[in-house]
Amino acid sequence: MATLTPVTTNRIGSHLPLLQLLPTDTQYSWVRGGDGLVGWGEYASIKVSGKDRFDQVRAWWHQQLETFSVSNAVHGSGTGPVLFTSFSFDRNEESIAVIPKIIVGKKGENSWITWIGDGAQPLLPDSAPDFAQQNFKWQQGTLTEQQWETRVAQAIARIDKGEIDKVVLARDLIATSEKTIDARPILNKLSENYPATWVFAVDGLIGATPELLLRLSRGMVTSRVLAGTIPKTGDDARDLALAGSLARSSKDLEEHEYAVRSVADALEPFCSSTNVPEAPFVLHLANVMHLATDVTGALLESKHHVDAFALLKSLHPSAAVCGTPRNIAFDVIDEIEGMNRGRYAGPVGWIDARGDGELGIALRSGQITDREIRIFAGCGIVAGSDPAVELAESNAKFSAMRSAL
Numbered sequence: 001m002a003t004l005t006p007v008t009t010n011r012i013g014s015h016l017p018l019l020q021l022l023p024t025d026t027q028y029s030w031v032r033g034g035d036g037l038v039g040w041g042e043y044a045s046i047k048v049s050g051k052d053r054f055d056q057v058r059a060w061w062h063q064q065l066e067t068f069s070v071s072n073a074v075h076g077s078g079t080g081p082v083l084f085t086s087f088s089f090d091r092n093e094e095s096i097a098v099i100p101k102i103i104v105g106k107k108g109e110n111s112w113i114t115w116i117g118d119g120a121q122p123l124l125p126d127s128a129p130d131f132a133q134q135n136f137k138w139q140q141g142t143l144t145e146q147q148w149e150t151r152v153a154q155a156i157a158r159i160d161k162g163e164i165d166k167v168v169l170a171r172d173l174i175a176t177s178e179k180t181i182d183a184r185p186i187l188n189k190l191s192e193n194y195p196a197t198w199v200f201a202v203d204g205l206i207g208a209t210p211e212l213l214l215r216l217s218r219g220m221v222t223s224r225v226l227a228g229t230i231p232k233t234g235d236d237a238r239d240l241a242l243a244g245s246l247a248r249s250s251k252d253l254e255e256h257e258y259a260v261r262s263v264a265d266a267l268e269p270f271c272s273s274t275n276v277p278e279a280p281f282v283l284h285l286a287n288v289m290h291l292a293t294d295v296t297g298a299l300l301e302s303k304h305h306v307d308a309f310a311l312l313k314s315l316h317p318s319a320a321v322c323g324t325p326r327n328i329a330f331d332v333i334d335e336i337e338g339m340n341r342g343r344y345a346g347p348v349g350w351i352d353a354r355g356d357g358e359l360g361i362a363l364r365s366g367q368i369t370d371r372e373i374r375i376f377a378g379c380g381i382v383a384g385s386d387p388a389v390e391l392a393e394s395n396a397k398f399s400a401m402r403s404a405l
Helices: 053-065 145-160 183-193 236-248 250-270 308-315 326-336 387-404
Strands: 005-012 027-032 035-048 068-072 082-086 095-107 110-116 136-140 166-177 198-202 205-209 212-217 220-231 271-275 281-284 288-299 347-352 357-361 365-369 372-382
Touching: 027 095, 027 183, 035 053, 035 082, 053 082, 053 095, 053 308, 082 198, 145 166, 145 326, 145 372, 145 387, 166 250, 166 326, 166 387, 183 198, 183 205, 183 387, 198 347, 198 357, 205 347, 205 387, 212 308, 212 347, 220 236, 220 250, 220 372, 220 387, 236 250, 236 281, 236 288, 250 271, 250 288, 250 308, 250 372, 288 387, 308 347, 308 357, 372 387
Parallel strands: 005 068
Antiparallel strands: 005 110, 027 035, 027 198, 035 095, 082 095, 082 347, 095 110, 136 166, 166 372, 198 205, 205 365, 212 220, 212 357, 220 288, 271 288, 281 288, 347 357, 365 372
């Protein structure tokens, strides 16, 4: 009989903020407002592609779980062995899932550590890291601003012809550094500037997403839908007026309704009931304001075997990052966007041994490759969209990552 690998979870006392615990390499994070999970070291990983990529990762995760002997003194979501995942937007691109060797979690006043192996409980650093200054030079991405505006105009023309209701088009920018990029100061700055977002890191993809695609915890499902955006000005009175205009904008409300309906429809087969508020609220971030709706549901008794992987298959890609109708929008993106998204706009987060988890949409993000980081921003195009306005919105969304570098 094969020897099982020990996995131990213990409660711990006070410690540095989660993101300050991360070492120089192999960082994994899912942190919001100081709570969440961070991990480091790689016990095992898998890279997959194809339309069955969620099933491939689930099967591999279950195989790994069968090799563990788990001692969990804490229990609850995010304790015990945890899988960090970053799925591609396009099924044909590469997705990755990683089991960290060490994970530290925090929820409110409770903190815990999980480690793999028969060694003693790992010691955590007790002093904050001293980050070196990083300098970046910017260059245009795949398309120039004018080229991207032309693509937006092409999308609007197809919407006006009735081919499609909504499509999301993204663009990128590239920054280079003289030295290998250290993700840690960027993650800490994102957390400081955007505490209402989920700050994530998986295999070089880092960011601060305001959009929670899925939280599954003990049969309860939550998804935060964002669609409809307006840049902030920095003037409180002016921004308050802009928030009111956003909440009344027929163009933005139409865009938002497509996104909400796509999520509600995806969850309906799995839930005994879903709660969809009649009207969105305005989510205020440091750089932009979004129309937001929290969709919630309870799994059917007959569906309590359903895990995060099954829900992700149904939810992704939502209208918030793809469009409506979904299949047609996906084809339009493939045809006219002119950019490889990689894992941008794909599901990113964690899944535990019970199949519960939290995963966001990888927005306000960048992919680090040695001395280069490629950052992304996308905009929902509907009838009434204006290419120049969409370009300004994309630049406002870029500012989250640009200001953290």
